[in-house]
Amino acid sequence: MLNRNSSNFQIQVVNTDVQRKAFLDFPLKVYKNDPYWVQPLRRNTIKELAHNSPFRVYGQLQQFIAVYEVSGETLGRIVAAINQRLIEKEGETIGLFGYFECVENFTVAQALLERACEWLRDQGMTRVRGPIDLSTHNNCMFLVDGFDSPPMMMMPYNPPYYPKFMEQSGWQKVKNAYAYDFLLDSSLSTKFKKGYHIACKSGITFRPINTKGEGFEQDCRSIYHLFNNSFANSWSSTPRTEEEFMVEAKSLKQLVDPDVFPIAEYNGKIIGFSMGLPDYNIALKHVNGKLDWLGILKFLWYRRQINQGRVIAITSLPQYRSKMVPLGLIYLTMQGGIKKGKPYKRSELSWVWEDNCSSRKLIESAGGKIYKTYQIYEKLL
Template sequence: MQTITKFQIKPVTTPVEQELFLDVPARVYANDPYWVPPIRSSEAKQFSPSNTFFEYGKAQQFIALSQSGEPIGRIVAAVNQRLIEKEGQNVGVFGFFECISDFDVAQALLQVACDWLREQGMTVVRGPIDFSTHNGCLFLVDGFDSPPMILMPYNPPYYPEFIERDGWYKGKDAYTYNFPLDKPLPEEFEKAYRIACKAGITFRPIRTKGEEFEADALKVYDLLVRMFTDNYSYSPQTPAEFLDKARSFQSLIDPDVFPIAEYNGEMVGMWMGLPDYNIALKHLGGKLDWFGTLKFLWYRRQIDQGRVIYICSLPEYRRKMVSLALIYLGMQGGIKKGKPYKRAELGHIYEDNSASRKLVEAAGGKIHKTYRIYEKAL
């Protein structure tokens, strides 16, 4: 563990400080073989006034600087009014946390975030959550021996150690599951697909072009709102927010691993899979300029695994075997001739979501990594 005898914590108020804030991860993970640098321009955009979060929330960035002015840590405290209205309590969040291996620095960052949230009238703080759980959340607490898949967090093992030492307690754990693709599914899944078809469920890949993509994306949005409104620390997005993020992934979608289920034209379920683009992004150094784009196109050829972000179906259609049928179709798409996928990672799934966990485990999934959100009273 490093020890910095003198440092300062200050709010980010200038463009120079903003650049230092964005520099922190590169220092923290300088020698970590598993870290995937975030795209710097995308991360900077999240703090732009144009981010729709600031229409209903507010936030303050803080940075830790060594005596020589080097960036050694950072944190963001945020008030998400939609989360407060949904939960009926003044809960604030912290996120974008990164810190060198020095407990005093980490504790000071957590303290300044809590102080700011207390000044805003918050009585509980939760994190890590980057503004909302749609954006990014969770500390990795077990499974540090492999890189993160696309859209999953990664951090050094000392982050959960530091936050627990500072008196935080577990809010909720979540798991990801490993799915090897060289083993066939139990026959019940193919049978479920046939039952669903006979019950009038139709299946098709998501559409990825023009107005058809936008229409499907809005249907996905409606399905997710209906399915996950009661999820832990969930706060609602607007259709515009969801569409903006969906468009950023439009060209990256593999329709063969994104089947959707419909009944009389209504989307009633989906398996949302994505190739693991982290395999390519790892080589870009956080820069998606013209040269970074060329490197991305080159290294994406090495992608041999995927992440399943959601498997879901509306409760009233589960008797029609929609969830099992989607698992069957998603796995069939992954092993289709010409596909590069050797394994998939599914999740995250919260620890108390027993129905989803039983379904995934019945299909052969094994817990791969464990993540956690922490809480603390203010």
């Protein structure tokens, strides 16, 4: 806990380069002695919050920091944001808060949350939801259970006191999400192999994602349209532009392992995919948030230690689910993971909303076990 007089701080609007640096540097204080935290790439946070970022086309945001008055020491940070696409989708003036980090002091946390709410209220918002870093395609949710292991790539992590502060501040949990753990040395139910053969007999073909040249771009554009179609009704999610999607896809291109990224096709058209990626957090943990020349060398060295992966999404067009395409994709992803020479010992499928009963049933029948729980909160303004 902070030993200083907790009233001797102020919440500042982030306007200057000095304040922006303090905002970016602050998580290093919170997680200084945490063995599990993986520092996000600094350049990614800068791009997301930049004045020329894609988000600024359809949204607005304001950064804040909490600063100790005597020394100028940073005590916390938060971003209030308005995503017009989310407002249009849900038909309600919902604001967001995200990028939240704070010392273990409730008074500071409450002041940051209240300042974000005040800004959102002034912009005409009537409800606030979070933590969501601008959209659910970025970092979102607080971890509430499963603090005994590191996060896999592109998954949130936070101190255990964050959820406690939310409850203490009167925020209401609005949705849980789960991460499932798979041990790859356990056998998969025979129904998945049967499902794969049924899909093949129905005219479905399977192949790995292309990872080179024009083939990669064509696959990614098809996956983009399929992703938007499949997840159009996903709670609190808004579609990205094709340009936004392709920028992220190209940034992940060198990380893709095609053996755990199968694609399903019918008559040459992509109708399903399973998006598995190696857990590059194992290597990123050693680069301290910077992929400069030294960071790249460290990344290349430590990536050899990667022995697990994350399955981000498994989906198919609705009309092909009766042809057992999802079962076939799960079967091929698992087979690719245990292929001779592969290093994977376990995988995570994340994240899955608590009320996504059909997906949860399928995952659990494949042997997945919930090992981490996350929450998103809401509050009326």
